[in-house]
Amino acid sequence: MSIGIMFGQFAGCFSAVRRRAMVAALIVAGGAVPACQWPTTEQFDVVVNHPGMKPGESKLRQLNRQQSWSGEVRFFVDVNSVFCGEGICRVDPVRLYWNELGQYLGYELSRGVALEKAEGIDFDAADYDKLDAILAFADSDLKHLTPEKLLSRPRGDSGADAFSGASVLVNENHVVSGAIWTSYTLWHWVHSDLVAAIRNHTADYLGADKVVDLVRAGNRQQQLFAIEQLLRLSRFDGQAQQAVLALSPSATGVLAEHVMMFAEQLAGQDYWQFVQRLFQRANDDIVSQLLSTLLAARRVVPANVVDQLSEQLAVTDNLQHIYLLLDVIQRQPSAQSMSAVAALINHPNFIVSRRAYWSLADSEFAADYQTELEHFRNQYTDRL
């Protein structure tokens, strides 16, 4: 993710910014681009909810999309630095930047503007750096705070005696000391409805086909964006499925969850065919999720799917998969799937072989495997 502060080189083409002692390099898809090479191409209004807004205050904000001569894209919005809960803060204009995926890029101040902390003290270089890092951190504790809660928090070391009501500290790493309202206000702008607006706009601008291409060829963040947009656009055709399937061997964590969300939107035969192909191609994380979903949802799995799943028993050494597969098979046994189970009785891991033994012994197909079952029972009579 790109973070940084745009600095003085924009002076010639845009309002000059405050230059900081510590200069952070801006990385936007290849390098810093002077402001004069970002001709504004589009403006549109977005409804933004910000917790600091007063009742009756307009929620419309003008979102600006810029494209450079080299094709780079960014978005920006002009906001006030602070909704001050205590009525004693100075308000300054601040420009916030995001990339096409709604990822925070940086902030910019107009010429002559300096941000202020408590008691009228200006930010220093370290404060500007810290503010930038704070704004870039999506999982901040500021997310959960409201202005009312902020007002009830103590300042400094007033703390709380064991006798008193609770007073809570704000995470020191998530605010600029002395500038809690500025930190709070700007963070909530950066991580507001504007992010979704940018992402949706980008997807609409690209078109669904290009979004599918991103699933195939993009980086992780782009892939996440792309699947999210396929879901929003309800694009579940063959091309989209192929792209998601191609992603499945490498998708982990949140991306794996997105693959599963995509799968869950399919219906009927589409869903089962997708599931079969996913089993063949996806990584362990996704296969585990898939099996868990089948069990939890108590879907009636088509017999051919169960048979195909049972083939995995012969090739996987993932204990969780084996257990989950046996649970799925046990619900809807068939001759073919039970044959695969029977083969596990000779598994080198005794735990697996015993599990397979009991699955088989308790099934309607037990009579077909009397010899194997009896042999196993006699061999391990005191370990069953």
Add this chain to the structure above:
Amino acid sequence: MEVFILLVSCAVMKSVVMKRREFFKAGVAGAMTAGLAPFSANASSDCSPLNSRNHDQWFDMSQGQFRRPDRRQTRQYDVAVIGGGLAGICAAVAAARNGAKVVLVQDRPVLGGNSSSEMRVHVHGVSFLRPDGKPERETGIIEEILLLNRFMNQQESFPVWDHVLYEFVTREPNIELMLNTQALRAYVSGNVIKSATCWQATTETEFEIKAKQFIDCSGDGLLAAQAGAQYRTGREGKKEFNEQYAPDQADGWQMGATLLMSSVDMGQPMPFEPPSYTIKYEAEKSNKRRKFAGYENGIWWIEVGSDDDIIAEFEKNRHTLMGYLYGVWDYIKNSGKFPEAENMALDWVQSLPGRRESRRFIGDYILSEPDLLNHKHFDDAVAYGGWSLDEHNPGGIENLNDPPSFFHAHFHQVYQIPYRSLYSKNINNLLFAGRNISQTHIALSSSRVMGTCSLMGQAVGTAAAICVANDVSPRQIYTDYLTQLQENLLRDDLYIPKRPANDEADLARQAAIIVASSTSTGDAQLLTNGISRDIDGQVNHWMSRGLPADVVFEWQQPVELSNVEIKCDTNTKRNIMMLKESKNDDVFINAVPPELLKQLQLEARVNGRWQRLAVVTNNRTRLIKFTFEPLTTTAIRIRLEQTYGAPNGKLFEVRAYQA
């Protein structure tokens, strides 16, 4: 009333045996209202039910057989816990659950000490750590209590909290509770307390409490002092324990007691007339850190300390505190500086000051400031703290120049409390827990909060039970039974920092495989790693993806089981104590934690089939125990079915034991 009326009727109907002069001579007048005939009616009278009474103190007094009430009883227990605050409750319950026969002696009509409705102090512990302000909340018995309160007292009433505690104690087998009873004297033989003489005011009864082990959780520690246990008071000098926040020279200052209050908005102007004993609050002289935020729920810095005998001065200070309390309220109501207070009126004022400090008994180790700030590791750690070094200024509100508290330092991680600070150095069967443990004044400034005291209580209660079972002294627990003590505490969900559990009897650790039906975070393999919370940046849990979810344990060889114990999630990074302001945010919750498991079941595989052993519905505890008839199995399955709101189930530990 019916008996009274019957009494009078009998006296009128029958011949009165005793003449009035003889009546007074016999001294029965002190026991009966003048003018009433005593019920010394003829035993053959037909004034039932009095006919059935022919011998008891009440009857005997009326017969003139003795002049003064003289009720005495002798009771025998394994463990006597003196003091029914949260430390004492946890000590008593821990001892009882570990097999001891326990008496809990409390000198007030309600349990809870400083947390009771008489005091209304919040149950803080490690309520916030820097930098994120999140707690490292206590588990074990204190968490059980706080959770029970969330179920039984959704209205967050302090008087109801008293009775939640009453329920918690009285439902416990092996505990006898004695309220309104104070331990006055100790009978000591050598270095061993043989008995405690206790007076129960409501029944005019003197109890001689005999016990093998005594735990003084009374705060002031009268019994321990009476027994001759060494103690000290006041502030140590800097050099004695190398404490940077101690005064240069030792002195007698002890943190004071406080009176709290609460007020409500009456919806209309409410004048306030201060009483005659009011002491004017001199706001202009007061340190600016003496703030009024949240004054409607009480002001903690209305405090009077002492540099002398703070116990002997208690009544004098109580009266002074009342003067200051009303002086501050007068300032709020009538100074003009709080216009929003015009409609406010007091609806509760504390009468019994809540104490912070008096005696600190001497153990084999004196916990001090460097131990806390440097996070010293103790092999005998049995509890932890993390509240700030919240040392109040000497004198309290009588020292307006200084800030009300210095808040010397705040912690980023918890510190350990050693077992050796929890038993007497010179009395061989005496333990203590709470603000009276073996520690310096500066260490007390942090460890005195009730959540931390509760952990100490659970530790000493468990220790006392081990003492009784093995006929050893508390000191011998340290030398010979420390591992057993720590393992018991960990099993009972008391977290000991940097001390993973390693119970050799736990068969879950011998499982060949652990498999979960789904995983969103963590790993099912972590359920036997001995650490039952996420801490120090490490994940120690398994969390499912959705519910229902299973986790299966399988053994190579069959095992005989009769107990399975699990620790589920209650979010130890969020406080659950009752607050007057009833907060509900990322740091506090005023309801049942949604993460808590509500419904689950345990199965064992018997002859290849899963057999349900137990189902728990409406679960109310983090530590969930299944006890069943011993059976032999090669696998168990724990099925998580429902929480109190969270979409996933999370476990921190699974244990399995043979009978």
